[in-house]
Amino acid sequence: MIIDLRDYDPQEPVIGAVCIAGAGPAGITLALELANKGIDVVLMEAGGRTYEAETQALYEGEVTGDGNTDIASSRLRQFGGTTGHWTGLCAPLNPIDFEAREGVPHSGWPIGRSDLDPHYEVAQAYLQLGPFEYDFGKWQDRIDAPALPLDPDMVRNAAYQQSPPTRFADTYWDAIATSNQIRCFLHANLVDILLVDDAVGHFEFSTLEGKTVRVRAPQFVIACGGIENARILLNCRKQRADGIGNEYDLVGRYYMDHLNCETSAILFADEDVDLSLYDELLEIDGTDLSIGLKLPFEVMRRDALLNNTAFLVPEFEDATFNNDFRNHGWVSFSSMVKAFASGKKPDRFAENYCNAVEDTDAIAVGVYRHVMRRFLREGKTVAARLRQDAEQSPNPDSRVYLSDETDVFGWRKAGLDWQIASSDLDSLRRTHEHIGAAVGAAGLGRLQLGIPDPPDLDIVYTGYHHMGTTRMHDSPQNGVVDRNCKVHSVKNLYMAGSSVFPTCGTSNPTLTIVALAARLADHLIPNLTAELKT
Amino acid sequence: MGKITRRLALGVAGVAGLGAVAYGASLAACRFVPRNHPDFFALIATVPKDRATRHIGRAMVASGHAPADLGALAVRVSARPLIRTALATDCPTTRKRLVQDQCSADFAEGRMVSVDGWLLSETEAELCAAAWIAETQIA
Numbered sequence: 001m002i003i004d005l006r007d008y009d010p011q012e013p014v015i016g017a018v019c020i021a022g023a024g025p026a027g028i029t030l031a032l033e034l035a036n037k038g039i040d041v042v043l044m045e046a047g048g049r050t051y052e053a054e055t056q057a058l059y060e061g062e063v064t065g066d067g068n069t070d071i072a073s074s075r076l077r078q079f080g081g082t083t084g085h086w087t088g089l090c091a092p093l094n095p096i097d098f099e100a101r102e103g104v105p106h107s108g109w110p111i112g113r114s115d116l117d118p119h120y121e122v123a124q125a126y127l128q129l130g131p132f133e134y135d136f137g138k139w140q141d142r143i144d145a146p147a148l149p150l151d152p153d154m155v156r157n158a159a160y161q162q163s164p165p166t167r168f169a170d171t172y173w174d175a176i177a178t179s180n181q182i183r184c185f186l187h188a189n190l191v192d193i194l195l196v197d198d199a200v201g202h203f204e205f206s207t208l209e210g211k212t213v214r215v216r217a218p219q220f221v222i223a224c225g226g227i228e229n230a231r232i233l234l235n236c237r238k239q240r241a242d243g244i245g246n247e248y249d250l251v252g253r254y255y256m257d258h259l260n261c262e263t264s265a266i267l268f269a270d271e272d273v274d275l276s277l278y279d280e281l282l283e284i285d286g287t288d289l290s291i292g293l294k295l296p297f298e299v300m301r302r303d304a305l306l307n308n309t310a311f312l313v314p315e316f317e318d319a320t321f322n323n324d325f326r327n328h329g330w331v332s333f334s335s336m337v338k339a340f341a342s343g344k345k346p347d348r349f350a351e352n353y354c355n356a357v358e359d360t361d362a363i364a365v366g367v368y369r370h371v372m373r374r375f376l377r378e379g380k381t382v383a384a385r386l387r388q389d390a391e392q393s394p395n396p397d398s399r400v401y402l403s404d405e406t407d408v409f410g411w412r413k414a415g416l417d418w419q420i421a422s423s424d425l426d427s428l429r430r431t432h433e434h435i436g437a438a439v440g441a442a443g444l445g446r447l448q449l450g451i452p453d454p455p456d457l458d459i460v461y462t463g464y465h466h467m468g469t470t471r472m473h474d475s476p477q478n479g480v481v482d483r484n485c486k487v488h489s490v491k492n493l494y495m496a497g498s499s500v501f502p503t504c505g506t507s508n509p510t511l512t513i514v515a516l517a518a519r520l521a522d523h524l525i526p527n528l529t530a531e532l533k534t
Numbered sequence: 535m536g537k538i539t540r541r542l543a544l545g546v547a548g549v550a551g552l553g554a555v556a557y558g559a560s561l562a563a564c565r566f567v568p569r570n571h572p573d574f575f576a577l578i579a580t581v582p583k584d585r586a587t588r589h590i591g592r593a594m595v596a597s598g599h600a601p602a603d604l605g606a607l608a609v610r611v612s613a614r615p616l617i618r619t620a621l622a623t624d625c626p627t628t629r630k631r632l633v634q635d636q637c638s639a640d641f642a643e644g645r646m647v648s649v650d651g652w653l654l655s656e657t658e659a660e661l662c663a664a665a666w667i668a669e670t671q672i673a
Contacts, residue, residue, distance in 0.1 A: 004657060153640065154642070322586045432653075433646065433648075433653060436641075436646070436648060437641045437644060437653070438641070438654065438655035439641075440638065440641030440654075441639075441641035441642035442638070443637075443638050446652060447651060447652075447654070448651045448652050449648060449651040450651065450653075452651075
């Protein structure tokens with residue numbers, strides 16, 4: 001059932017077995033998993049079914065650290081959350097990402113990859129992906145395109161899967177609307193958390209117009225995204241002076257993003273080198289794969305390197321074959337054309353149409369090149385640039401904080417102080433050196449490093465992945481939540497989403513966000529089932 | 535100007551033909567003549583004579599990655615196993631192949647140097663330096 005809080009007339013508090021604040025990929029997955037086990041869920045979403053500027057404005061805030069990021073537009077305050085504009089690239093975190101690594105301070109999860117594997121399987125289905133198989137070797141036999149002949153002791157191929165991408169608002173609206181176990185309220189902004197004896201007594205929600213409702217439940221979950229999760233805890237200061245869960249000044253700290261950059265280039269000795277394995281989306285038995293290059297984990301451990309997967313972006317001698325026109329406008333245009341061609345209504349037509357109209361120059365170039373490619377022989381490959389979302393190391397000085405400006409509810413807005421350590425880019429440069437060595441050893445060509453020494457931080461942009469602000473650790477002195485995502489200092493409050501990541505690896509986070517939500521459901525179900533029986 | 539007679543034309547053609555035969559025979563014969571010194575300059579011929587080579591060579595010397603003395607540089611490069619083999623061969627194709635293999639081995643074993651961001655094997659970068667030194671010394 002889906003209810004608009006603006007049209008709801010609350011006589012008394014809403015009561016459920018679990019109250020979830022936030023209907024993004026984590027909140028929706030958790031709600032559906034719990035509902036499937038017969039558990040009553042109250043799912044509260046601050047936004048509406050689609051984008052609403054007035055609600056989205058609550059995400060505005062100041063950026064005081066590295067400026068190549070964004071706090072207002074990269075996340076979406078609406079049903080389905082940021083899956084409303086994500087691009088869909090997926091991979092699980094690697095086993096090494098869970099380890100306490102030498103040379104990576106504050107690394108190490110209290111759980112391992114094997115703890116998440118069964119939940120990754122569940123997450124695959126939610127994100128409309130193929131089988132839970134990310135070992136390139138398991139796919140290789142079914143791929144026609146040749147792999148570069150690189151020494152596997154130096155560099156390996158890494159497989160990623162591509163989600164359609166799943167728009168949770170479209171894909172799961174009906175499931176939630178028709179569920180007897182889920183009551184989902186729209187336009188319900190979390191404005192207060194009442195604590196009673198170190199446990200949450202109720203969450204209070206309000207519409208922008210001031211209509212409020214309280215939700216009582218044995219268990220509460222905050223699933224509002226990597227920035228908002230921290231902002232919520234920090235703003236709840238009525239009963240705990242530093243905010244909920246912030247006894248050790250950890251909430252908001254260790255903010256991480258992926259270091260998005262396209263830098264360093266391989267110049268190939270053979271201009272007819274076949275890069276089709278790396279520069280195209282490969283469709284294998286219904287699963288879309290992207291292949292990148294990755295160092296062996298033994299090399300990362302030995303040289304204390306952060307994780308990275310480099311995707312190759314070919315540059316052709318004839319610009320007709322280059323894809324540098326692919327901006328937001330082109331992606332929107334392309335998705336509309338594909339939808340119309342298959343007789344479907346385009347996803348978010350108005351938004352895509354406007355994106356396309358505002359980028360007509362890129363679309364003109366793209367259309368011209370696509371037409372010309374039918375008549376011209378594919379040009380020679382001049383080079384391939386390395387594009388990546390490289391791992392950022394956890395850093396307590398990189399943080400989400402509360403600014404002095406307040407919103408309509410009197411809550412202080414979020415500020416973002418994204419701090420990138422030079423050592424993170426040093427690590428990426430050394431990673432590229434390893435790739436260059438492998439390319440040279442194979443006689444394929446030479447690599448030109450794009451990261452100077454000392455590094456220029458300006459080459460890095462946000463990956464739009466907000467992580468680490470309520471990090472997971474067994475000790476309350478080192479983490480906000482425990483291994484089950486429960487806030488250490490509150491008996492029945494859980495955090496869901498990428499805010500619990502102690503380290504971020506190099507994999508896009510959505511698959512892990514959904515897997516952790518499925519795992520949280522498995523953790524909550526036995527307790528809730530027992531409570532229901534009593 | 536005198537007339538070109540048949541005798542003159544045949545004479546010129548004959549001399550040219552004999553010259554060509556002599557040159558070809560000399561090249562063929564020289565393949566079997568043992569050399570008593572390492573022909574380091576033959577290695578230099580394996581690097582292209584272009585601006586990039588000169589730029590890399592100059593940068594290698596200027597940064598101190600390579601000695602400015604050609605003799606010292608020759609000793610250093612010649613110490614590498616595949617280069618030693620390359621120096622002992624007279625076939626340009628085989629020599630080039632051996633130099634390329636030595637470069638691959640450099641990369642595999644981590645003997646690399648960065649020049650203007652380009653990640654190069656020590657061998658190729660030092661050969662560029664040798665080519666640059668040789669060119670400037672001759673000039």
